[in-house]
Amino acid sequence: MEYTYHIGMAGIVLALLSGCGQGSQSTTPATLQEFDVMTVAPRDAELYFDHPATVRGQQNVEIRPKIDGYIAEILVDEGAQVKKGQLLFRISNPQYEQEVLTAQAAVKRADAAVNTAKMQIAKTEPLVKKEIISEYELQSAHLELEARQAELAQAKASLQNAQTNLGYTIIRSPADGVIGTLPYKIGSLVSSTSEEALTVLSDISNIHVYFSFSEKQFLELIDNPKDQPIIHDVLKRIPPAQLILANGRVYTERGSIETTGGLINTGTGAIAMRALFPNKAGMIRSGSSATLRIARLIEDALIVPAKATFEVQGKKFVMTVDSANTAHSVEITVNALPVGDAFVVNSGLHSGDRIVMKDVGAIKDGDKIKPRNQVAITTKR
Numbered sequence: 001m002e003y004t005y006h007i008g009m010a011g012i013v014l015a016l017l018s019g020c021g022q023g024s025q026s027t028t029p030a031t032l033q034e035f036d037v038m039t040v041a042p043r044d045a046e047l048y049f050d051h052p053a054t055v056r057g058q059q060n061v062e063i064r065p066k067i068d069g070y071i072a073e074i075l076v077d078e079g080a081q082v083k084k085g086q087l088l089f090r091i092s093n094p095q096y097e098q099e100v101l102t103a104q105a106a107v108k109r110a111d112a113a114v115n116t117a118k119m120q121i122a123k124t125e126p127l128v129k130k131e132i133i134s135e136y137e138l139q140s141a142h143l144e145l146e147a148r149q150a151e152l153a154q155a156k157a158s159l160q161n162a163q164t165n166l167g168y169t170i171i172r173s174p175a176d177g178v179i180g181t182l183p184y185k186i187g188s189l190v191s192s193t194s195e196e197a198l199t200v201l202s203d204i205s206n207i208h209v210y211f212s213f214s215e216k217q218f219l220e221l222i223d224n225p226k227d228q229p230i231i232h233d234v235l236k237r238i239p240p241a242q243l244i245l246a247n248g249r250v251y252t253e254r255g256s257i258e259t260t261g262g263l264i265n266t267g268t269g270a271i272a273m274r275a276l277f278p279n280k281a282g283m284i285r286s287g288s289s290a291t292l293r294i295a296r297l298i299e300d301a302l303i304v305p306a307k308a309t310f311e312v313q314g315k316k317f318v319m320t321v322d323s324a325n326t327a328h329s330v331e332i333t334v335n336a337l338p339v340g341d342a343f344v345v346n347s348g349l350h351s352g353d354r355i356v357m358k359d360v361g362a363i364k365d366g367d368k369i370k371p372r373n374q375v376a377i378t379t380k381r
Helices: 002-026 094-129 135-167 215-222 231-237
Strands: 034-039 042-063 069-074 087-092 170-172 177-179 199-214 242-245 256-264 270-278 289-305 309-312 315-321 327-334 342-347 354-356 370-372
Touching (some): 042 177, 199 215, 199 289, 215 270, 231 256
Parallel strands (some): 034 370
Antiparallel strands (some): 034 354, 042 199, 042 289, 087 170, 177 199, 199 270, 242 289, 289 342, 309 315, 315 327, 315 354, 327 342
């Protein structure tokens, strides 16, 4: 009987302890997870169009001989800066020198024939006046003079043509620029039909940058719901472009969009465009590769960090936080072009909304969270 009593007392004690433990657990609040939260507010943002580009000199001129001959002299070196009219090459062909000498002799001969015809007229006129010979003889003398004068004119034209051909043996620069490669050496036989040019002269005081836009990007760039101006006016309103060089450095000079192609390539869906950049220092050479960057200002844009978003079945979402600190997933649409490491929101959010800035994968729709201080984001590139 005594044994049974001790067991009963032990059970009562255990029951009391168990009840006390349960009561203590029910009064302890659950610990909420902390997350960085930011308030969405409108601000100005720049979207960047970055596109691969090729660089060409403002003027690329192939230097070719107009006559056949051997290269006698090369008076410039590759990469040399030359001025308009500067001597570049001498072509040797004695044939053209002989043609000049032959033409000069023909001019002298024709000139002598003209003088002889004039003397004949001077001799005939008095005899006609005295009616010693007929008028027919004087007319014949005048016709002979005209024929000899025509021969003289023809000889002078031949001389000028021969001198022109001889002048082609001296090749001068047609413009200011930089000399390209020199595929031929002294003694090489060249002609107007040679496969390669003697060199290519590039005028790089200004450079043309060629690039392409997709049709959608082009329409986004020129889209302005306020008016419908002509395309040339739209291009003038585009902010100055930047050029990113092959080494990643931003070129110091800004350029302007000059023109756009009239057709969209049906194969690629792209439209060709051209920008002009000053290059007085000659740092950028024709044939270089680069990236063209065009900025587009968007006023009062709502910007969210890229790490604040997540995707479900191709749709983009953010986690908003209401006044009770409850998280809700909200679908948003964003501009196709990012702003650095952030997105410009087109729809789904409003000014004043609060969103979780990162680690959104750790939150479920309807979870309560503990907001932390807002962390600023950078929108510049």
